[in-house]
Amino acid sequence: MSYIYYPGCSLEASAIEYDASTRAVMHALDIELAEIEGWSCCGATAAEPVSSLLSFVLPARNLALAEKMKQNFSVMVPCSACYLNLKKVEMEKKQNPSMSASIDECLAEEALKLEGKLKVRHLLDILANDIGADQIKNKVTKKLSGLKIVPYYGCQCLRPYPVFDDPEEPRSMEPLIEACGAEVFPWDMGAQCCGASNMNTKKSAAGKLVQKILKSAKGADAIVTVCPMCQLNLEGFQEELSRKAGEDLSVSVIYLPQLLGMAMGISREELMLHKNLAVKELVLSY
């Protein structure tokens, strides 16, 4: 199996461990990734308030570059914000011809054209549906017995396009976690918003959302994420939110492929567990 790969800006910097662990797990599963040559930013959540058209053109540029590599293929996207932006263009291309014409006019500046022949897929979708828990289980060499995990999905891999999971009560991570020998710890915050896009400009509102999620995770050994924005938001503010709440809200936060990689016997160094901002000894001891 092989996929076109769009890492996105975060995976080169604040989420470098998400990139490393994704590549390591795919390698272990004999899946080839072809990175889009010359890819650029998808616009994140910043393009849309600045210019609606720009928020379509930036992801479209990347899909057009990807089409030059292969057609009728899946593009794997690990970041949920990138995924939504790219997905939005895939959907809009089919539904809105006038927007499509403006996009083409902009892409022509770089002699690019979007045919709309690629399928944008989230990493979680591919892990859960193309690869599946059974194949992961076959590769597990070190069962993570007793490790209690809460799966956190966030928003943008589920909504507004519910293509691979229930957008309110997602479950797609559970079989993968169980395949590792770990336990799914029950909670109801998996699809709730962490407020990441507000953390920089409306910090107190975002802080409240993060606090609620961390409180609900009490009793679990780790939160598992599939988005660099969620990850940074949940791992980066634990001390100050604990102080505000008057209780210890610290908890390990790791990416899904890091968890899978641990069970598959991939080294901590390769999974870059030293790069996460909140990982406790207990998790590292596995």
Add this chain to the structure above:
Amino acid sequence: MKDTGSIKALLATCMQCGTCTGTCPNADAMDLTPRHLWRMVLMDRADEIFESQTFAYCSTCYFCTLKCPRGLPLTRAMSMLKEVAYKNDVKTFRKSGAFYGSFMESVRRHGRVRESEFMTLYFLEMKNPLLPFDFASLGLKLMSKNKVSFSLPSGADGRGQGNLDRIFKKVSEIENREEQMP
């Protein structure tokens, strides 16, 4: 001009049920509830809309869009209000606007975002010497993990993917053209 006509057209079938408010994780922090804001849009009350901070608090979780019984693209409407506020330099949106604008400026210059550069651009734009302290704690953590480095704002450096200047210019050109259409 703060024109919300195209947003009003999107929301024409809103029946003011308030499901959007009920599903919004940030409704508590908003001065107008989302339902109230949509009412203002339907009544062309631009002053009230842009004196309000409500749209700036939308964290694009898409719950309202998912649950709206009329199937209205409410998150998209929030973003369209942000865009009108950004383009008209609306006072209540200036901080968010400076943040998004700095982010996109870094993308225009380099094709990919450079976190430390865009934060520096943001601080310069806001001209508030205390603002960087809001980010000091997280910034230090990221630096200690070697995830961001200090770099001064710079022009396109010709390395890697190059800049997106031509595409950005074309986008503005099309937007200006569409604005002039009746």
